[in-house]
Every structure is written in C-alpha cells, then in structure tokens.
Amino acid sequence: MNFAVLQFPASNCDQDALHALRDVLGHSARYVWHKETSLGDADAVIVPGGFSYGDYLRCGAIARFSPVMQAVQRFAAGGGLVLGICNGFQVLCEAGLLPGALIRNRSLQFRCEHVYLKTLTTESPFTCRIPLDKLLGIPIAHGEGCYFADEETLNMLQANDRILWQYCNAQGEITGQSNPNGSLRNIAGICNDRRNVAGLMPHPERACETILGSEDGRLIFESLLHALQSKAVAEAA
C-alpha cells in the first residue's frame, strides 16, 4: 500500500510515521510537502504530529489552508482514508473534517508519557483489527490535547459510535485520573460520520517496536492496512 505522510514546516513526527509504515510494516510511504496540490497515488494519508507553521494563531489553524490540505479535503470527500496524529488531529479538526477542537491541557502542562487507550468499536478502518479487550499502551506528547465539543456534538459522537478511543487506566476503567489532558468524556480519538477520517492525540507511530516499549500502535496501522486491502480486493472483484 502507498501512504502519503504530509510535511508542514515544523512537522516533527513525519519521520517516525514514515519509519513505522515503511521500515516496520514494510509498506510504501513518501512525504508530501505542504505546497503540493496532489497526493499522487496514495491509498491513505497520515497527517503527522508536530507544530505545523509554528502552531501560530491556533494549533493547525494555518496548516488547514495549505495547498496539500485542499488535496486532502478532496481525497477524504472521495472516501480516502485519512489519519491525523496529535497535531494532525488538530489540523483535521480545524479543517472541519472532524468535529470539535483541541485546547490547552487542563493542567496547563505539556504531558509526555505512556497512556492506556480503550478502543470502543471495531467498526472503523482504524480499529477493525484491535481486539476490544486489548488496552493499547501508547505514548502522548502534547500541550494542547484537551478535546472539546459542545454537549450535542459529544452525544452525537457517542450515539453514532464515533468515539474510537478513550483514555483509561491499566484496568481499562475510564477515570478522571487516567485522563492526561482534561478531554471531555476522556476522548483520545474520534472519526467522521463516514468513518474514513480519524484523529487521535496519542502517537501510535512511536509504539510499533518492542525496543520503543510498546508495539500496540501497530494494531492501528494494521487495521488501516486490513481496511485498504479489503477495499482493494472488493474493487478488483
């Protein structure tokens, strides 16, 4: 499969994402610079973490107007799979591809640590290979990851199974203490209505090898690959 990993000025998880996809999972992946207007033959897009455009004004606010994001809008509108990680999640929210916004962590601290995630549904291309009883140990590294949306949006997300991951403790309980940033309803990641665009604050690309302390992030990419391969088989038939 071919992955496009976007690069904005001050993206800093682009190389980790490319490494995980290409060197660890053995797929083809290439960088797509923010000034490009086409995603080429990409089967899926990764919007990586970092501080796009210095995160000036608001996180992701300037990146969403870049030429490459117009291509991502078209790609997503055509049903293409898009995963935003950390700053990528912020960019997708700013772009209106996902509802809500990410604001300053309630503690005001930049949090850099391993957290546990509970997967709430396997009904998405991003979670289809994750056993629901398996907690994912994945690192976070952000200062503005507190998910906010109004009550109506939160209820809609919950009712439509669009909350993909919640922060939990080592026992899988959704508690205030296991919430690293104050996200409403412990939300760590969500998807859009059509279920082809998702974003999460934790970094699965940093948890794909045992040497890094966890391989749990692979399950998210393996879900994505499984969904892409199923789609390719369906299209060929």
Add this chain to the structure above:
Amino acid sequence: MKARIVITPKKAVVDPQGKAVQNALEHMGYGGINAVHVGKYLEIELNGADRETARRQLDEACHKFLSNPVIEDYKLEIE
C-alpha cells in the same frame, strides 16, 4: 484605518490559563475578581478606504480563520 480584534474563549470552554491567572492574582492579594479569561488581541493595519468593505472582509476572516467558532468568540472594531 486599523482593525482591532479581540478573541476570547467561549464561556462554556474550560479556560485553564484564565483560572491560573486568577489564582495568581488572588494569591498576590488582589481581591474582588470573579473570573479571568485569557484570549488574543490582533491589530490589523488596513490600506483601503472603505470601512464597510473592510468590516465585511475581516468579519469573514474572523469566522473562517482568525477565531475558531467552536471554542472562541471575537469582537471586531474598525477605527
């Protein structure tokens, strides 16, 4: 002409920065403070002459780009 734009967090949004500043003020002994909201201030120098056109354009820019309506309110003044 000059536009002044003040962007503040919506009341429903938790504002930990505002809370931290309020706590610090109280700790310093400044009383009578009910709440603090930390936002952003933008000053935009304009070279057009038509105030109404400027207002319309900046209002659109505030809505689309300069503020995020999910979490922020803005006030636009042109002088």
